[in-house]
Amino acid sequence: MNDSLRNDWALAEVQALFNQPFNDLLFQAHTIHRRHFDHNKVQVSTLLSIKTGACPEDCAYCPQSTHYDTGLGREKLLPLDEVLEAARLAKANGSSRFCMGAAWRNPTDKNLDVVAEMITAVKAEGMETCVTLGMLTDRQAGRLKKAGLDYYNHNLDTSPEFYGQIITTRTYQDRLDTLQHVRDQEISVCSGGIVGMGESAADRAGLLMQLANMPSHPESVPINLLVRVEGTPLQETAALDPLEFIRTIAVARILMPKSYVRLSAGRSDMSDEMQASCYFAGANSIFYGEKLLTTENPEAVRDQQLFQRLGINGDETELTPTSCTSQPEKVESAASA
Numbered sequence: 637m638n639d640s641l642r643n644d645w646a647l648a649e650v651q652a653l654f655n656q657p658f659n660d661l662l663f664q665a666h667t668i669h670r671r672h673f674d675h676n677k678v679q680v681s682t683l684l685s686i687k688t689g690a691c692p693e694d695c696a697y698c699p700q701s702t703h704y705d706t707g708l709g710r711e712k713l714l715p716l717d718e719v720l721e722a723a724r725l726a727k728a729n730g731s732s733r734f735c736m737g738a739a740w741r742n743p744t745d746k747n748l749d750v751v752a753e754m755i756t757a758v759k760a761e762g763m764e765t766c767v768t769l770g771m772l773t774d775r776q777a778g779r780l781k782k783a784g785l786d787y788y789n790h791n792l793d794t795s796p797e798f799y800g801q802i803i804t805t806r807t808y809q810d811r812l813d814t815l816q817h818v819r820d821q822e823i824s825v826c827s828g829g830i831v832g833m834g835e836s837a838a839d840r841a842g843l844l845m846q847l848a849n850m851p852s853h854p855e856s857v858p859i860n861l862l863v864r865v866e867g868t869p870l871q872e873t874a875a876l877d878p879l880e881f882i883r884t885i886a887v888a889r890i891l892m893p894k895s896y897v898r899l900s901a902g903r904s905d906m907s908d909e910m911q912a913s914c915y916f917a918g919a920n921s922i923f924y925g926e927k928l929l930t931t932e933n934p935e936a937v938r939d940q941q942l943f944q945r946l947g948i949n950g951d952e953t954e955l956t957p958t959s960c961t962s963q964p965e966k967v968e969s970a971a972s973a
C-alpha cells in the first residue's frame with residue numbers, strides 16, 4: 637500500500653478499515669507502523685495538573701467540571717518550584733516530555749505569563765514541553781511559542797455529530813480554531829479524543845477522519861479510553877469492547893502513519909495483553925507515572941515490567957527510571973503463570 641499522507645478520507649473508507657477482519661487490520665497497521673517508526677520504541681511523557689478543578693466547561697466525561705460533583709476541590713495554580721520539582725522527577729524516571737494541564741476554558745493573559753515561565757524553566761531542564769490550557773487566541777499561541785513550547789494538547793474529543801451530547805459550552809469549531817492558532821505558530825499539535833463514551837462506531841470513525849483530514853496531521857494523537865468518574869454524567873456508560881479499542885488504535889495508525897499515537901487515559905482498566913495489542917497496532921507513546929491529571933494511571937513498575945516483557949525500549953534510555961525496581965523473577969513467574 638502507498639502510505640503517502642492523505643487528508644481526504646471519506647467516512648465510508650474509514651469505516652471499511654474498521655470493519656476488516658481483526659487480523660487483516662492489525663497486519664496492515666503494524667506494517668505501516670514499521671515503515672515509519674522503530675516498532676519497539678515507545679515515547680514516554682509525564683502529566684501534571686498545574687491547576688485543578690472548578691472548570692466552567694461542561695464536558696460530560698470530566699471530573700474537573702464545576703457542573704458535576706465529583707469530590708474534587710478547586711486548587712490554585714501551582715507555584716513554579718513545585719512544577720519544576722515534578723519535572724525533574726519525571727525526567728529522572730525516564731520521561732522525555734512534561735505535559736502541564738490546567739482546568740480552564742481558556743487562559744487569561746495573566747495566567748499565560750505564569751505558564752510561560754513554567755515552560756521556559758522546564759525546557760531548561762532538558763525536557764520537551766507540552767501544555768493543555770483550553771482555547772487559545774492566535775496571540776496567546778504566539779506567546780507560548782516564544783516561551784519555547786514544543787506541543788499544545790487540545791482534543792477534538794469525538795465526532796462532530798456526537799459532540800453536542802458531550803459538551804455544550806464550546807463548539808467543535810472553537811476547537812478547530814484553537815488548533816489552527818497553534819499550527820500557525822509552528823507549535824506541534826497534540827490532538828485526539830476519547831472513546832467509550834457511548835458513541836457509535838460511525839462516531840469513532842468520524843473522530844479519526846476529522847483528525848486525519850486536518851490540513852496537517854497532528855504530530856501526536858492521544859486516544860483516551862473513558863475513565864468513568866463517579867459524579868459525571870458518563871459514570872454508568874457501558875464499557876467499550878477492548879477489541880474495538882484496539883481497532884481504533886490501528887485505524888489511527890493507518891490514517892496518520894507518521895504521527896505518534898498515544899495510548900492515553902484508561903490504561904489502568906486495560907490488561908497487559910490489551911496494551912500489548914495496542915503497541916502492536918501502532919500505539920507508540922504513553923503517559924507514565926501513577927497519576928494522569930486527577931485520575932489514576934498504572935503504577936510505574938507495572939509499565940516497566942510490561943515493557944521488559946515486551947522488549948520495548950530495550951537497553952536504551954527511554955525508560956530507565958532511578959526508582960526502577962524491576963524484578964525479573966516476578967516477571968518471569970507472571971509471564972509463565
Ligand code: SAM
Nearest residue numbers: 697698739740768769770791860861862863901
Ligand atoms: N481544559 C483543557 C481542555 O479541555 O482542553 C485541558 C485539560 S482536559 C482534562 C484534556 C483532555 O483530557 C480532554 O480533552 C479529554 O480528552 C481528556 N479527558 C478528560 N477527562 C477524561 C476522562 N474521564 N476519561 C478520558 N479522557 C479524559
Ligand code: DTB
Nearest residue numbers: 737768858900901928929930931
Ligand atoms: C489527553 O488526551 N489525555 C490526558 C492529556 N491529554 C492531558 C488527560 C487525561 C485526563 C484523564 C482524566 C483525569 O485524570 O483527570
Ligand code: SF4
Nearest residue numbers: 691693695698701739
Ligand atoms: Fe474543563 Fe478541560 Fe475538563 Fe472540559 S475537559 S471540563 S475544558 S478541564
